[in-house]
Amino acid sequence: MTRIDARFADLKARNAKAFVAYVMAGDPDAAMSLELVRGLPAAGVDIIELGLPFTDPMADGPTIQVAGQRALEGGMTLERTLDLVRAFREGDDTTPIVLMGYYNPIFSRGVDRFLAEAKEAGIDGLIIVDLPPEEDEELCIPAQKAGLNFIRLATPTTDEKRLPKVLQNTSGFVYYVSITGITGAAAAQAVDVGPEVARIKAQTDLPVIVGFGIRTPDQARAIAGVADGAVVGSAIVAELASGKPVAEVLSFVKSLADGAHSA
């Protein structure tokens, strides 16, 4: 049982929705990034999605692209991202951390080496955008063997025929991408998302969390109301990018978490 499984068991026992926050590792710099991540649990974040910066984030909109560039320019690497997780774990051994990013930095490091280091550092799950089920042998199956959850994205284009394939090697939770598009784009509508979540839940016992296009506490409440939880990324990253101090960003995160938790 990973920290992710434990967290969802706990939420279920309390009949509560999950609030997941995405932040980019090393944005705007290593120190502020660590301060922000450390503050997330107290702001009501149930699961932390930590972005691994990459030069070519093909599924991300401008907000997260620029955040990744800032992090890379500040010297962020995969090694330092793992250090950030290690530093966070010194004070928090229960909040799950999901690393979200693209495959090349992991492939470059070597899959076996990366998995051993990620597990040791305290990472609980992986969302790797450019690894569909067709490439499961690359990282998904080795990750599960190493005791990490591999969280798959399901999307509006994932039809009935394909859904079982997407769910097959997924663990931890299913991340439903609410729109066809990039992060931070068009607003997700609960009325569209609800039936899609139901469609996925009919085929799996895993929790279904919805992300992409959620920016406000009201949207977080509406989406969490039709799913097991909601993810907010770009809106938080944009707050940080506007130059606000970490404390203010965390109070915005708390308003989103309260929104999701009130669902």
Place this chain on the structure above:
Amino acid sequence: MNDLFNSFMTGPDERGRFGQFGGRFVSETLMPLILELEDQYERAKTDDSFWAEMHDLWTHYVGRPSPLYFAERLTDHLGGAKIYMKRDELNHTGAHKINNVLGQIILARRMGKTRIIAETGAGQHGVATATVCAKFGLKCVVYMGAHDVERQAPNVFRMKLLGAEVIPVTSGRGTLKDAMNDALRDWVTNVRDTFYCIGTVAGPHPYPAMVRDFQSIIGKETKEQMQAAEGRLPDTIIAAIGGGSNAMGLFYPFLDDVSVNIIGVEAGGRGVNEKMEHCASLTGGRPGVLHGNRTYLLQDEDGQILEGFSISAGLDYPGIGPEHAWLHDIGRAQYVSITDTEALEAFQLCCVMEGIIPALEPSHALAHVMKIAPDLPKDHLICMNMCGRGDKDIFTVAKALGWEMTTG
């Protein structure tokens, strides 16, 4: 060769792999589209009416077959091997790119797609796509790095004349890689009505195989024309490589003719050095995953992609088609690099020796011909792919040579 000779022409496998290279490294949103495309392409491949339409357009719209030309003065000047040029720069729109665009647009029409997107570096693929979209009345959006928009202004204007929308891409360093990122972002957003027309033998399966198949007309014609001219196969075939579509098109029909030397020429920029001022992925890169496929990439030790450098916008890409990566690893083809300076010399020599203004891309291939031809016997047959004409490059060349573009 022994009886157990394995064909080099059977790839990719059902997972879209050429050895360890290729694959389908895309987000879930795009995966169903790519599977549908693969299905449609597999059907079209064996459909006579599809190829009849292609050949009709190749003949009457593009102007195929392109000539195989014996470059007599250049041959005499270099004093060695006999040099032939496959004149794909004479195609409608001035480069090989249209061979492939026609195939993809016919497929897009069969799939009921009404909006075509493309990435472009030098602008040749963008112009070809805008051209075929105009012919069929399809909406066309071309993503082009802001840096390339600047250095390839004539092609930008051409695309606009043809009714396409050109979107300058400012992310990254504003070159081909960044244009491809933004085209993928557009595709993921507009999955229902949009067809992504990729300009090279890269991207997720089935693009590398599909683009190769459409470009293979170059090699098929060359084989027949060389047979007619010399009564035999060429000894060496040479082509420039950015992503590698003109090269793959020339090489593919010759892969099992093991007597034929195959040489791909990468852009060496300012030299294949540790500062990475080049785009020679095979010479100076290592395997990685980008834009849907595993291939050789210019990258740092942390797996972050590096920006290449080349005077030629069409070669300015940090990766290479996966089939080239595989041909490199198994040794069936040889890959070399040519610097900006060498390419500029070849460009000028070709102008004055043959009365052909070549694009900067094939100037790289020609520069390698100039290196090897003098030491080869006079009966050695070289065929290089003159894959594009140089009109688009005259401003870049003038600048590099310090010439003022004035009426004087």
